[in-house]
Amino acid sequence: MKRAGFLYEKLLDRELIRDAIIKxxxxxxxxxxxxxxxxxxxxxxxxxxxxxxxxxxTPSPYRRFQIKDGATQKVxxxxxxxxxxxxIVHWMMILVLEPVFMRGMCETNCGSVPGRxxxxxxxxxxxWYKLDRKNTKYCxxxxxxxxxPSSKAPAVMQELRHVIKCKRMLRLCETVLNSSxxxxxxxxTSQWFANFLLQRLDHFIKEVLHIRYFVRYMDDMCxxxxxxxxxxxxxxxxxxxxxxxxxxLKANWQIFPTAARAVDFLGFxxxxxxxxxxxxxxxxxxxxxxxxxxHTQKTGRVRARDAAAVMSxxxxxxxxHCHGFxxxxxxxxxxxxxxxxxxxxxxxxxxxxxxxxxxAAQPRTV
Numbered sequence: 001m002k003r004a005g006f007l008y009e010k011l012l013d014r015e016l017i018r019d020a021i022i023k024x025x026x027x028x029x030x031x032x033x034x035x036x037x038x039x040x041x042x043x044x045x046x047x048x049x050x051x052x053x054x055x056x057x058t059p060s061p062y063r064r065f066q067i068k069d070g071a072t073q074k075v076x077x078x079x080x081x082x083x084x085x086x087x088i089v090h091w092m093m094i095l096v097l098e099p100v101f102m103r104g105m106c107e108t109n110c111g112s113v114p115g116r117x118x119x120x121x122x123x124x125x126x127x128w129y130k131l132d133r134k135n136t137k138y139c140x141x142x143x144x145x146x147x148x149p150s151s152k153a154p155a156v157m158q159e160l161r162h163v164i165k166c167k168r169m170l171r172l173c174e175t176v177l178n179s180s181x182x183x184x185x186x187x188x189t190s191q192w193f194a195n196f197l198l199q200r201l202d203h204f205i206k207e208v209l210h211i212r213y214f215v216r217y218m219d220d221m222c223x224x225x226x227x228x229x230x231x232x233x234x235x236x237x238x239x240x241x242x243x244x245x246x247x248x249l250k251a252n253w254q255i256f257p258t259a260a261r262a263v264d265f266l267g268f269x270x271x272x273x274x275x276x277x278x279x280x281x282x283x284x285x286x287x288x289x290x291x292x293x294x295h296t297q298k299t300g301r302v303r304a305r306d307a308a309a310v311m312s313x314x315x316x317x318x319x320x321h322c323h324g325f326x327x328x329x330x331x332x333x334x335x336x337x338x339x340x341x342x343x344x345x346x347x348x349x350x351x352x353x354x355x356x357x358x359x360a361a362q363p364r365t366v
Contacts, residue, residue, distance in 0.1 A: 001103070001104060001162075001163060003162070003163055003164060003165040004100045004163060004164050004165065004166065005164075005165045005166050006166060007096050007097070007100070007164065007166040007169040008052075008166050008168035008169045008172065010096045011052050011092050011093075011096055011169075011172075012049065012052060012053055014045050014046075014049060016092060016095055016096075017045045017048050017049060017052075017088070017092060018041065018045050019095065020088050020089075020091035020092040020095060021037060021038070021041060021044065021045070021048075021088050021091075023091050023095075024083065024087045024088045024090075024091045024188075025037070025038060025083075028083065029353050030353075031083070033083055033084070034083055037083065037084050044084065047085075048085060048088060048089070048092075051085060051089075052089075052092070055168065055171065055172070057085060057089055057172065057175065058175070059081070059086055059175065059176060059179035060081065060082040060085075060086050062079035062080060062081055062179075062180065062184060062186070063079075063080040063082075064077060064078065064079055064080070065077075065078055065080070066078070076185055077185065078185055078186045079180055079184035079185060079186040079187065080186050081184075081186060081187060087188065089176075090176070090187055090188040090189045091188060093169075093172065093173070093176070093189060094188060094189060094192055096169070097164075097169075097192065098192070100163055100164065101192055101195070101196050101199075103163075104163065104199055104203075105195070105199060105202075106199070106202035106203065106206065106214075106216070108121065108124055108202075108214055108215045108216065109195060109198075109199075109202055109216050110215065110216070110217055110266075111191075111195065111216065111217040111218035111220075112191035112192070112194075112195060112218060113195065118217070118266040118267050118268070119319055121215045121217060121265075121266050122266055122268055122270075122275065122319065124215060125215060125222075125263070125265070125266075125270055126270070126275060128213045128224065129258075129270065129272060132213075133272075134226050135212055135213060135224065135225060135226045136213055136224040136258055137224075137225070137226050137227070137257060137258060137259070138224065138225055138226070138227065138228050138231055138255060138256065138257055138258065139222055139223070139224050139231075139255070139256060139257075139258050139263050140221075140222070140223040140224075140225075140231040140234065140235055140253065140254070140255045141220075141221075141222050141253065141254050141255075141256075141263065141264075141265065142220070142221045142222075142223070142235065142238065142249055142250075142253045143219060143220050143221070143249070143250045143252070143253070144219035144242065144247050144248070144249060144250070145247075145248045145249065145250045147194065147218065147219035147247065148182055148183045148184070148185050148190065148194060149181070149182035149183075150182060150246060150247050150248070151182055151183045151193070151194055151197055151245075151246075151247070152181075152182060152246055153174065153177035153178050155197060155245045155246050156173075156177055156183075156193050156196070156197050157170070157173065157174055157177065159196060159197055159199070159200065160173055160196070173193075176189055177193070191218075194218060194219075195218070197245065198216065198219075198245075201238070201241055201242070201245075202214075202216060204237075204238075204241055205221075205223065205234065205238065208237075209233075209234045209237055209238075211223045211224075211225060211230075211234055212224075212225075213225070215265070215266075217265070217266055220265065221238075222263060222265050224258070228255055231255045232255065235249075235253060235255070258270075258272060259272055262276075264278055267281050267316065268319075268320060274321040275319075275320050275321055276320050276321055276322060277316060277317070277320050277322055277325070281313075281316065282322075282325065284313070285310075285313040285314075285316070285317075285329075285330070286329050288306070288309050288310055288313060289310060289313075289329065289330055289333050289334060290333070291306065292306040292307070292309075292310055292333075292334070293333040293334070296335070296338070301342075302335075302338050302339060302341075302342040303342065304342050304343060304345065304346035306342075307338075307339040307340075307342040307343050308343055308346075310334060310339055311336075311339055311340075311343065314326075314330065314334075317330070
């Protein structure tokens with residue numbers, strides 16, 4: 001593949017810097033520190049332009065905290081970078097690097113990629129189950145152990161040098177990567193670097209191991225084949241490939257027949273003839289519906305965040321065979337008209353804020 005050059009020069013574009021500030025400020029415009037930047041955006045565009053031109057960007061110390069993520073309550077350490085200049089510089093980098101990363105990306109890589117997601121991967125799996133029962137007879141389910149902390153800067157830089165020849169852009173990437181041990185969960189760049197680090201693995205699985213049906217969602221992978229033997233060979237080859245990147249598969253990888261057991265992946269359970277919601281996702285939906293119902297009964301109004309959450313969960317139900325679940329656990333307790341009104345009200349407030357920000361961000365003419 002031909003390496004991309006003259007990437008750093010693309011960062012020296014005031015319109016790109018302005019666009020990065022606006023995009024980085026989404027859902028943060030009520031913060032005082034963000035409003036300060038937006039209210040004087042021309043000044044900060046000039047500051048960032050000078051910083052990038054002089055290669056003087058230095059990452060700020062992270063604000064670190066822990067969260068319990070999802071229904072499993074898995075503890076994750078979050079590294080929160082400062083809005084200015086760090087988050088804006090991260091956005092500038094990805095606006096320039098995204099076409100480079102997308103150029104060699106596998107079609108069935110569907111995690112943290114614009115236009116792709118759980119439903120994108122689900123459509124592929126359902127299509128394969130329907131059209132090729134023989135070659136989806138067995139499934140291998142794999143997961144990489146502590147993927148983000150284990151993805152070290154030298155391994156990522158080695159992969160970046162295969163596709164980028166712009167030395168100044170490589171130095172900027174290395175500066176961001178060296179700001180933490182591993183890929184910090186919280187940087188906008190981390191999800192892109194993580195996906196890119198495994199890009200060669202995707203092609204290795206498809207083109208060298210000849211696994212026709214394969215989906216990766218960040219560090220979770222599912223492979224389908226007509227025999228267990230073929231999948232066992234593939235798992236051994238993948239373990240060896242990952243060792244070269246300093247990564248290790250979790251020891252709980254499994255290979256099983258898809259006719260006897262559902263594949264629990266992407267928030268769904270894939271049976272041969274139907275697709276249902278994952279159990280912990282269904283449980284979270286029931287809890288959110290119950291919480292929203294109680295609050296509405298008590299106060300007579302619906303909070304926008306509850307309304308958005310319930311509508312989002314119901315969107316998952318539309319993509320699964322869960323009509324009985326909807327009728328029993330959702331429909332009796334949810335007034336969809338009130339939910340939509342609450343979301344519209346919040347959207348109007350956000351639109352007014354965005355309008356004010358957009359006007360403030362317009363370049364001044366003399």
